[in-house]
Amino acid sequence: MRNAKGSLIRPTPLPESASHPVVTPLSPSVVYASETPDALDDQYEGRVHGYTYSREGHPNADVVAARLDAMEGANGGVVTGSGMAAVSSVLLGLLDSGDHVIGGNQLYGRSLRMMKEDLPRLGISTTLADPGDVEAVRAALRLETKMILVEVVSNPTLRVADLKGLAALAAERGILLAVDNTFTTPRAIRPLEHGADIVIHSLTKLLSGHSDVMLGYVAARDPALTERMRIFSITTGMTPSPFDCWLAERGLLSFDLRFDRTQETATALADHLATLPGVKRVLYPMRQDHPDRFRARDLLGEQGCNMVSFELEGGRAAANAFTRAADGLSFAPTLGDVGTTLSHPASSSHRGLTVPEREALGLSEGFFRVSVGLEDAGTLKSIFADAVAAAMEAS
DSSP states (O other), X not given: OOOSTTOOSSOOOOOOOSSOOSSOOOOXXXXXXXXXXXXXXXXXXXXXXXXXXXXGOOHHHHHHXXXXXXXXXXXXXXXXXXXXXXXXXXHHHHOOTTOEEXXXXXXXXXXXXXXXXXXXXXXXXXXEEOTTOHHHHHHHOOTTEEEEEEESBOTTTOOBOOHHHXXXXXXXXXXXXXXXXXXXXXXXXXXXXXXXXXXXXXXXXXTTOSSOOOOEEEEESSHHHHHHHHHHHHHTTOOOOHHHHHHHHHHHHTHHHHHXXXXXXXXXXXXXXXXXXXXEEEEOTTSTTOTTHHHHHHHHTTOOOSEEEEEESSOHHHHHHHHHHXXXXXXXXXOOOSSOEEEOGGGTTTTTSOHHHHHHHTOOTTEEEEEOOSSOHHHHHHHHHHHHHHHHHHO
16 A cells, blocks of 8 residues: 555455355446456456456346346346346347347337337337237248247236247247246246246336336346347446346345235235226236136236236226325336336326227226235225225216
8 A cells, every 4th residue: 555645546455354244235336457458358258257347247237137047947147227128138139130020919018119110110020919819929920030029917908928829839930939027027927937938027116126226137048049138238238227236136035025915915906996886897817807817827826916907987087086086106107116006008108009009908098007015905995995986076
């Protein structure tokens, strides 16, 4: 060490310790110093592991990726800066101009926009088909089809994909099956074990669970595909924040407990909503009136997820009255928070669709998606009863 007059600003070594931290240290450093050019060569050429520039990887991202790999039965997964960054790394990192991709017709709104507007602009053709109807997907296949992209449970209509049938079709035709597992999570299903080639998560949602993180995750069964997606995400700057990764790890520690509690409450809330005058329909995969209930049981067992969707009688006036009267609940385009949140697809996730397109998906002005939180079930039932009653008065 130099004296004060000639002191160096960096580096200052960390104090040595015979013990180690229980909590993963936060590593916000953008750059990592190597001893020599030869040592840096060893890192870049894979002879030793080390960090160089955080856009290319950092400790907090690797810790979260390892946890998610274990949950999904994957290896070497990639953490990205958002869920849509993960979707983009799949579609743009693996497809070429001239390729064709089939997407589920009830994907998340931004995924739909990418399918309908961005991919065609880049020379990648797209078709949307019902992921619950394998023959409809088969009919959409072309010679240049390279991938099928679906959600296990669709956002926001909670329809269940025929994952087994799609996996068999993809294997038969030698194309990739990419599955967004955000709603269901590996607590309910691990798509790679059901024949999927790629699994995607918006880690922002239920896995992190506190509405303070923006992250995504993607992994493939084939390490070469994972590496292609990793390189693409690095090149395009889809870098996850170390702090977000640190927060996400904290959220993952309580994930199982949160999932089980919110799923139990979601089941009770769905049954309660079905009894309320003014509610036209309720969608929850475990209910006996759900159109995909048998497939849901086959794929998910008893794990129905924490999402409930329902449709009010009446239009926008009823919707406005409902959210005003839902005292204590957040009306916000998100899901997976510790508190219950309400989402109105017509004014948020699917606002980019035309009215006829929304109507074709069953997304009326009275349609709401509920992300059930950790509140007491009795409290939520009371809030929803009052809010639905207010909506009926306004309609």
